[in-house]
Amino acid sequence: MxxxxxxxxxxxxxxxxxxxxxxxxxxxxxxxxxxxxxxxxxxxxxxxxxxxxxxxxxxxxxxxxxxxxxxxxxxxxxxxxxxxxLPFWLTLSVVFRDLLIVSGYLAYTSMVGPVKMSPSNLSKLNTLMQIALIFALLVQLAVPLSYPLLTEALFYIVFTTTVASGVHYVWVWGFVKIKKVEKSSARGGVRG
Structure with missing residues (x-):
């Protein structure tokens, strides 16, 4: 190696x-x-x-x-x-967002070709909040502590950042980039 x-x-x-x-x-x-x-x-x-x-x-x-x-x-x-x-609706939102991003990426690259995609600041915040929730929940379950207000607040924070970052990816990669590719193609360019 x-x-x-x-x-x-x-x-x-x-x-x-x-x-x-x-x-x-x-x-x-x-x-x-x-x-x-x-x-x-x-x-x-x-x-x-x-x-x-x-x-x-x-x-x-x-x-x-x-x-x-x-x-x-x-x-x-x-x-x-x-x-x-964890509530089902929260996990569903996390999984759906990730599937949306992966399928959008695959669709975009099939139309345009390979593209470098880096996480947005909103996506980084979302990942941080997702990690914070798992950490807080595991601490609460591992140690006889109970802070339901914190974990419940994190449920809603994670849901909000998950939806917001999913919408952000759809907007940036689904509309803005495709419009850019269409304009470039109309001018005779290859990529956006």
């Missing part, structure tokens, strides 16, 4: 933590699930830091890293919903 592939190896190990997290949640081993969630978060920070610090950024890594984040988050949301710890 090349040293330059270390960030990708860390990212793949984060994906491998998803089934472990699911099993721990299923068995209601919330303290262990919290530990796995924290390790996954630390590995996310570490692989990003290594990739940027040592210029090991790769196309594969730019695909795997957000995929690993989504696998862990969606797994957590679905399992916690199955366990009646």
């Amino acid at each position: 090349k040293v330059s592939q270390l960030p990708n190896l860390i990212t793949v190990s984060r994906i491998a933590l998803a089934p472990v997290l699911i099993l721990l949640l299923k068995d209601q081993q919330y303290a262990a699930a919290l530990a796995v969630f924290l390790v996954a978060g630390a590995s996310d920070a570490l692989d990003g830091w290594i990739a940027k610090r040592f210029k090991f950024v790769t196309r594969l890594g730019s695909i795997l890293d957000p995929l690993a984040d989504k696998v862990l988050l969606v797994s957590s949301y679905v399992m916690l919903t199955v366990l009646d710890q």
